[in-house]
Amino acid sequence: MRLTKEMRWMLPAGVAVLLSVLYFGILMPVRSSGDQSLFERGLDSPLRLWLNGYLGVFFNLRFLGNSMWLLFPMLFLGLLNWRSLKAWRQGLLLFLFVAIVVIGAMGGFNYRYSFTLVPVLLMLLVAVLNERMELEGLAIRARDRVFLGLALAAVVNLAMAVTHRRMVAAKDPARKAAPMAALTDPRRLDSTPKDLDGWLTELGVGPGDTVLVNNLPIYFYTTDRVGVYYWCGSDTYYGPSGERSWLRTRTDDEAAIFMRDSLQSRFIFGDENLNRYDPRYQSFLNTHCTLLATDPKGHTLHRLADTFGR
Numbered sequence: 001m002r003l004t005k006e007m008r009w010m011l012p013a014g015v016a017v018l019l020s021v022l023y024f025g026i027l028m029p030v031r032s033s034g035d036q037s038l039f040e041r042g043l044d045s046p047l048r049l050w051l052n053g054y055l056g057v058f059f060n061l062r063f064l065g066n067s068m069w070l071l072f073p074m075l076f077l078g079l080l081n082w083r084s085l086k087a088w089r090q091g092l093l094l095f096l097f098v099a100i101v102v103i104g105a106m107g108g109f110n111y112r113y114s115f116t117l118v119p120v121l122l123m124l125l126v127a128v129l130n131e132r133m134e135l136e137g138l139a140i141r142a143r144d145r146v147f148l149g150l151a152l153a154a155v156v157n158l159a160m161a162v163t164h165r166r167m168v169a170a171k172d173p174a175r176k177a178a179p180m181a182a183l184t185d186p187r188r189l190d191s192t193p194k195d196l197d198g199w200l201t202e203l204g205v206g207p208g209d210t211v212l213v214n215n216l217p218i219y220f221y222t223t224d225r226v227g228v229y230y231w232c233g234s235d236t237y238y239g240p241s242g243e244r245s246w247l248r249t250r251t252d253d254e255a256a257i258f259m260r261d262s263l264q265s266r267f268i269f270g271d272e273n274l275n276r277y278d279p280r281y282q283s284f285l286n287t288h289c290t291l292l293a294t295d296p297k298g299h300t301l302h303r304l305a306d307t308f309g310r
Helices: 005-027 036-040 048-054 068-080 087-106 111-115 120-134 140-171 196-202 217-221 253-260 279-288
Strands: 210-212 225-233 238-241 241-244 264-273 289-294 299-304
Touching: 005 048, 005 068, 005 140, 048 087, 048 140, 068 087, 068 120, 087 111, 087 120, 196 289, 196 299, 210 217, 217 225, 253 264, 253 279, 253 299, 279 289
Parallel strands: 210 225, 210 264
Antiparallel strands: 225 238, 238 241, 264 299, 289 299
């Protein structure tokens, strides 16, 4: 059977759905087998590092949809036909090429950097497709049906992304205890502890005690207490001398002594989900600290075991 022009232009929507099936059905696992941080970012294998990281602008289907891949051949063909492009198109192509290279090389670890280009890329995608279809003589109604096909493919991709997210949550022991109603409760968007200062005081943290804070800026917004900002995902704390590593350059015993004597801290304020981003950090909490409490929103407070006689 010979394909009509409209049917040929419908093929990208079919390819987009096929990519979603392969991406969520085969490429993306639902259980971490190593680094939790890399797993949740979809960067825990060389292939996923390239697709979701370096080339995430085009192929990170979880967050950027399943139509961005069409821009990959478009931009490539634009570079090949550089001399025939108008000046404004050359400028736009050059901007996008530089932005994609910079974001891919420097921001592959976080999809939000790639997401900043989505509005521009979507407008470019629609404009180029519409122009090409018009040159081939497709009527406006036929073009509308092509774009409708791409929109429906995006809906399919979104449904698969949501399903994959739920499957990941179902395989996560830390999240199994939370009922689905709690996971979809809009109040989860408010991550602020009800009374963080009072909670800390109740648990024995004095006004002058320094607290090691694992990637929770809310601590500094809601209290006037002294804190050392730390992120276990990169094992980086911020002190008077700038960024420094805490755990990776020390044994657990040395890290406990350093925290007590150099950081002048014996308390760690964290979050159940964030605490799992580094197995070494989680192990340190389990072996060298005592869990004092967990609040209803999952915030945790640990104390170094047997320090200062308390």
